[in-house]
Each structure stands twice: as C-alpha cells, then as structure tokens.
Amino acid sequence: MQIAAQKVVSIEYTLKDTDGKVLDTSDGGEPLHYLHGASNIVVGLEKALEGKNEGDSVEVTVQPDDAYGQRQENAIRKMPIRKIAADRRAVVGQRYQAMTTEGPRIVTVLSVSGDYCTVDANHPLAGMVLNFAVKVVGIRDASEEEIAHGHVHTPGGHNH
Numbered sequence: 001m002q003i004a005a006q007k008v009v010s011i012e013y014t015l016k017d018t019d020g021k022v023l024d025t026s027d028g029g030e031p032l033h034y035l036h037g038a039s040n041i042v043v044g045l046e047k048a049l050e051g052k053n054e055g056d057s058v059e060v061t062v063q064p065d066d067a068y069g070q071r072q073e074n075a076i077r078k079m080p081i082r083k084i085a086a087d088r089r090a091v092v093g094q095r096y097q098a099m100t101t102e103g104p105r106i107v108t109v110l111s112v113s114g115d116y117c118t119v120d121a122n123h124p125l126a127g128m129v130l131n132f133a134v135k136v137v138g139i140r141d142a143s144e145e146e147i148a149h150g151h152v153h154t155p156g157g158h159n160h
C-alpha cells in the first residue's frame, strides 16, 4: 500500500532546525498518526511522503512557505492580560490561548506591564527552515468517519 489521499499514515519522525537542534521527535513515544491529504501535517512533508511505502525513510528540508509560514511582525501585539488568563496572571515565556481578530491563536507572552501584556501570535516554528527525518511505520485505509472529519480516530484518542 502506498501513501495517498484518504490513507491513515503512521510515522516516526525527528524534526531539526538548520543548526541540527531537535525541535520535536516521536523518539521514545508513539508514532504520529495522520490522515494524508487533509493538511494534518505541514504541506512540504505531506508532499514528500506522497507515494511512499511502509518501511521507507524520507529526509526532507521544508521551507517556511511549505511549513508554518513567514513570521509576521504585526502578530506581535499588546493585549489585556484578562483576555488570555482568567486569573490575570501571565508569565513571560508561557503560551496561552487568545481570541484574536483572526480567531483563536496560541500566543507566547513576551512581556507584562500592569494589566497588559505583549504577545507573539506567530507559530513558534514560523519563519524556520525545517529538516524532517521520517520513517513510515504504517499505512491503512481511512474510515468514512475519519475522511468526513478530516483527521484520524485512534482507539481511545477521539476526544471531540
């Protein structure tokens, strides 16, 4: 079976930046299960995996435009702390969910001043060139429900 749209693919992966620093890995944990063709993973990696078989290893360098996009300077903004933390305590460096004009976003607090904080709504990996090393460890047909939902339902992992 080859990787194509409407297949559930299981991968072991390590993601490094251009300096070789590990940003994320499945090493020591469960493989990642995703629905191919449904934008569950970054587009550059999805393209590189198209047509691969179980057991294949893939190494791919993905540019920001095919990953998490470029950093936007206007994504750094000031907002009332109560908008991100119900207890009005924001900690510098921590991530919070904030409602922005573009919808809910995960933001990182850069600084705090009185009742306001300055946050960065860029994805932490925005603007970065990403090096993925991936091994395909499973491929199966997606169920109709998974295709309709656009994501994988693993046993016990369906929480919506």
Ligand code: ZN
Residues within 6 Å of the ligand: 146, 149, 151, 152, 153, 158, 160
């Ligand atoms: Zn679902």
